[in-house]
Amino acid sequence: MDASGFRRLWDEIAGIGLADTGGCLRFSWSAADLALRDWFDAQAAERGLRVETDRNGNRYAWWDLAPEAVVPPGAAPDRRAVLTGSHFDSVPHGGAYDGPLGIVSAFLAVDELRAAGAEPKRPIVIGAFTEEEGGRFGVPCLGTRLMAGVVDSDRARALTDPSGTTLADAMREAGADPDALGPDPERLANLSAFVELHVEQGRSLEAPVGVASAIWPHGRWRMTFTGAGDHAGTTRLPDRRDPMLTFAFAVLAARKEARLAGGLATVGRVEAVPNATNAIASQVTAWLDSRAPDEAVLSEILTGFESKVAERAKRDGTGFTISPESETPIVEFDASLRDRLADLLGGVPVLPTGAGHDAGVLAAHVPTAMLFVRNPTGVSHAPGEGASDEDCAAGVEALAAVLRDLAC
Numbered sequence: 001m002d003a004s005g006f007r008r009l010w011d012e013i014a015g016i017g018l019a020d021t022g023g024c025l026r027f028s029w030s031a032a033d034l035a036l037r038d039w040f041d042a043q044a045a046e047r048g049l050r051v052e053t054d055r056n057g058n059r060y061a062w063w064d065l066a067p068e069a070v071v072p073p074g075a076a077p078d079r080r081a082v083l084t085g086s087h088f089d090s091v092p093h094g095g096a097y098d099g100p101l102g103i104v105s106a107f108l109a110v111d112e113l114r115a116a117g118a119e120p121k122r123p124i125v126i127g128a129f130t131e132e133e134g135g136r137f138g139v140p141c142l143g144t145r146l147m148a149g150v151v152d153s154d155r156a157r158a159l160t161d162p163s164g165t166t167l168a169d170a171m172r173e174a175g176a177d178p179d180a181l182g183p184d185p186e187r188l189a190n191l192s193a194f195v196e197l198h199v200e201q202g203r204s205l206e207a208p209v210g211v212a213s214a215i216w217p218h219g220r221w222r223m224t225f226t227g228a229g230d231h232a233g234t235t236r237l238p239d240r241r242d243p244m245l246t247f248a249f250a251v252l253a254a255r256k257e258a259r260l261a262g263g264l265a266t267v268g269r270v271e272a273v274p275n276a277t278n279a280i281a282s283q284v285t286a287w288l289d290s291r292a293p294d295e296a297v298l299s300e301i302l303t304g305f306e307s308k309v310a311e312r313a314k315r316d317g318t319g320f321t322i323s324p325e326s327e328t329p330i331v332e333f334d335a336s337l338r339d340r341l342a343d344l345l346g347g348v349p350v351l352p353t354g355a356g357h358d359a360g361v362l363a364a365h366v367p368t369a370m371l372f373v374r375n376p377t378g379v380s381h382a383p384g385e386g387a388s389d390e391d392c393a394a395g396v397e398a399l400a401a402v403l404r405d406l407a408c
């Protein structure tokens, strides 16, 4: 695989959902998502792969053992498929590589295997998972969480995007059936391994390719600050109950508690009501994202944060509530698979990540590993995210070697 071969296929999707900020708007079930799904189907058709969409809207392209050999539920262990792939969806104005790199690389790895005359003894499946970022409906890894049965399907159907559209309505509008959402244990039982290739996101990988050891525990919390809307020009300072003030304190407190405990905390999204320059806000809604190397540190951040902000709200005469939208425990990837991959690839670096992935959800059900491709700036979830074509080609080769090892 050479760099130009990677670039040719990569460029086919480069313009889909591209915003004038240089970032991507690829929200699940949007027109951009449907265009990416069409592209996926066309790539599968070109390679004679069988396309399937599961009950949760995740799309697959199957390289079956033989046209008639569709793996039945309850397949014998030596017939269970090897799954690879990632997600198409992006955060608002996110980078192009987070997610799609794993899908494009998977098609190219299949090409590599075929060019080398490989004969899989297990099906190889390319997956494109839905709503990994939670960029539209708020819950990350929604497609795989539904599959694994860790998100309730009624709750999922009722999730809303920033315009108030429910997931159920968005799916219907896109021609999908929200009533089908739910656990898919047979699908999980028919997998022998999952390998997600992903751009590295933390300025930590100095070789072209690495292997993941663990994903930090992390979560998202919705915070509501309530106060009294009033006139900016006529309300004396002592008479105010300004939720924006408590919110501002919370942003600083998140940073301070994370620093003291040794983890991370971010407030990256906020909505004020009525959002007027000359009115004191009546309500502020904001989201906290926090992550840490272990669960004790994560809970220390949250406990410290909640008590400091509650105390401050009392002083400000405002209301403060906080509730989890998603919580994900630490994920330690399958040690034998991790070591097998690192050895196979010639002793590449093995590193943890603070970013969440579908691999983290599926790891509870299937032996799972991740390959990382070097990101020269480390920037991610922003337009500057990237990787060189040479490193992406090295990633494809590594993925092909891994699939050959696991499936052939």
Ligand code: GLV
Binding pocket: 132, 133, 140, 354, 355, 356, 357
């Ligand atoms: C998703 O990529 C996340 O880590 O938030």
Ligand code: MN
Binding pocket: 087, 098, 099, 132, 198, 356, 357
């Ligand atoms: Mn991702």
Ligand code: MN
Binding pocket: 098, 133, 355, 381
């Ligand atoms: Mn991401």
Ligand code: MN
Binding pocket: 132, 133, 355, 356, 357, 358
């Ligand atoms: Mn992610």
